[in-house]
Amino acid sequence: MTISTSISRLRAAPSPTPLQRTVWSSAGLFALILAWWLGSLALSPIALPSPLETASALSRILFDGVALSYLLETAFRVLCGFAVALTVGAVLGLAAGLSVPLRQAVGPILSMMLAVPPIAWVVLSLLWFGLGGQAVIFTIAVALVPIVFLAMLQGMRTVDPALVEMAESFHLRFPDFLREVLLPHLLSYLLPAMVTAFGIAWKVAVMAELLGAHSGIGSGLAVARSNLDTAESFAWILLAVGSFLAVQYGLIQPLYRRLEPWREPAAGAGRQVAS
Template structure:
């Protein structure tokens, strides 16, 4: 019966997307806007299918290149995101745990954090040229600060009684950090990881529009210049689906690592 309940839950989740697609199809075919300005979902799907499988070359030069474009964007996201996660978690734990690190580094961090990552595009192009490096740099900037701030918050909100108990049992500082502070801060850290992956996708698309000549963002921007709005929408949906998939993978990892938290949540709901 569990699978039946799960099937019903998935069905309920599909109602809103299906209704939106139907309404979109009806509105596009009503004639209120020219079909070239608002392509119907059926047109977008046909163009998207050609972009993926090269069916009828309706996507022209992009026919059959979706895997290549999606892989190019995914690599940039993964590399920049990985660098941001490692550096953000390490620096966030250090700032949250050691007061002298907080006093030394946090003022600079707080000055840089409000600067929009897109404002770094001119410098990124000057420093790294037109290639993958400026895109990876912008992805890193977009993902770094959410990871950093949530790591700091997670460390600072650890129950001090747990730290005192570990110290009274003879735990050294490194042991307390590894076995007490870091596990207790993981929920907040994972929240930052989920926010950061969305920012990473947004920034890689922005970078591909300006500083890179490949990827989903480049296809989106290039299609806009040629008034191919069906391909623009197909690129937008592709980005959304890949962002959803990566967020789902992070949620899956989180549920595996924080299984103890899931049990407490279920128990709390039962009460």
């Protein structure tokens, strides 16, 4: 069987039903929890607490009320940093796509920024802003700007000239051209970058809070680490992961599908190709 044949069969395979996706996801999650439980039996509770011990610690910080307040602090910082990065990166990418000299001047700088590890930005932000939320927001923004910039720049550079000529031939007004032609094209590059950037923003926020904040999920994780409370450390990690997944699948993915429905495979398309 050739590679092309395998790819063709994969494309022709029917899409899984919602029930099948739920069953497979549940099976994978069950396998992970089972492996976690078996590992906790082989290791000490300090090294790897059991799922029940972690659930108990998670319920404790939730009922204490500290988890909710820290979660809101982290979410606020993520949204602020994400909004700053989206605005600055999109504007710079749009301008660089329209101006070759600006692209040549700004492109290498942002590419260098992309290569800087987030931990280095955390250290610098603590030196510049001190402990607190400003350092976290700055770290998130400066880590995400290059990602948004490169996505927007790539979108600007791949605009089909034929579409521009067609819009000019029909004397399409600029607002209509922006809405009907340019924005849908740019969104096809910007939306995947935004999904990736949001995941990075959440991780960077927790890392920055761990090293330099008095509140937030990372701060709670830092306190649990200093107390050698591994179960509570795992509880804070689960809170961070669960919150991210809730936003990812409850808000971002539905918005992504709404803005770009053409990326979703048509129902039954696989079965029609297979037949």
